[in-house]
Amino acid sequence: MEWFARLGRSTLQGLAGLGRAAYLLVGALVARPQLKNIPLTIRQMYVVGVQSLLIIIVSGAFIGMVLALQAYTVLVDYGAEESLGPMVALSLLRELGPVVTALLFAGRAGSALTAEIGLMKATEQLSSLEMMAVDPLRRIIAPRLWAGVISMPMLAIIFSAVGILGGQVVGVDWLGVDSGSYWSVMQAAVEFDEDIMNGVIKSLVFAFVVTWIAVFRGYDSVPTSEGISQATTQTVVYSSLAVLGLDFVLTALMFGTH
């Protein structure tokens, strides 16, 4: 009986949390767009986007290189080295680009967003905005949410592009796959709608979910040092799980019917 009560309680708490998260989203997004928010959003895009560039580029390069190396060792046994280009490109565009970018973004930018907003709450900056008749959902949450949603797909595209170049460094320059076939077979195999757009859509969904989790965890955090550290951890754990779970669902919807 005890566990039943506990189950009920945690279900209710979970639902209440979802309700608060939805309220935050509506408050931040349904608000009539304000001109003043545009510079704030651009500034946040610099913080979450531009400052994540280095880790995205470095990771993209290594992932592309590893992909090429792994794929080559398999393909060469079948004499199918010319398939290396599409192999690397499709893995990156469809799967690794959006997913790894989202995971890195959650760790690099999401946790920082949560901690920043949590600290604003703890130091009464959010209350202070409220008392100045400024809605913190519009002024603090909305620009960060938009910045995340706009930045992450761009980061994912950069990740994939750098990865493909990394694949060429290993595949063509090092392992000796013909440069012409690496690029031309890739161009023939990759379709704009099917591969590139689906990857971008995935990335948009991940961007939305990860940024939402990050700002909500911060906004809803218990404003103590313990509460903020907990919220930061939760952001990384929840967003990673959400990304991996959603990736399966989206992949099944997009590519599962073939």
Add this chain to the structure above:
Amino acid sequence: MEDLVSVDNLTFSRGDRLIYQDISLRLRKGKTTAIMGPSGIGKTTLLKLIGGQLRPDSGDIRFKGESIPGMGRKRLFEVRRQMSMLFQSGALFTDISVFDNVAYPLREHTNLSEQLIRLLVLMKLQAVGLRGAAAMMPSELSGGMARRAALARAIALDPELIMYDEPFAGQDPISMGVLVKLIKELNDALSLTSVVVTHDVTEVMSIADYVYILADKQIIGEGTPEQIRSHQSPLVQQFLLGRADGPVPFHYPAENIAQQLLENY
């Protein structure tokens, strides 16, 4: 005399915990009212109730006769432009300079030109003695300076009501003196209505026109500082004189010490 704010039969609880049981108080226009009480009694909560950030369980809070809990969000935001609150931590925005902090409410709520804003900000900073610190970032300020900068921001829009949450907490004697003087001067010069929430008895008794003392979910004493000093209630006297033991016991309720120490033998 006219009341700017009146709190009537307010009851408020956080979760299962009752914070206020049926309290009433009023803030008279143009006066400085002090609300004193031990830490954790709910002083910050009271200010947030007045500011409409929290809603009472029952009872009413009126600002110029208009019920705050009854207001819609839009009206509440309009009314909040006439009040301002100095938070315990100062609550300066850490990512912008002192100047921009003070300019923030002006840029947010007025269409004044940058030139005029600059003029106003420098005047407010001058009033709190921090004109020279305009370009500094909040992290570079000492505790006392941060609170004065926050005070400049709080008066930027010339509010009618200003609420101070523990303005003296954690201040050295000099900045404490500066703050006491500032609160007094601002109240007189700008014909503000001030409410100071604190547990620093001596400082606030010197500037308050009227004092309320909170304890145990209720108001246990009120009056002018003179009336309070000669108040009959032993609880009030214990609080004023800072006695460790009295009606508020030094010991948190516990079982008999002899018994507890011997328990494991």
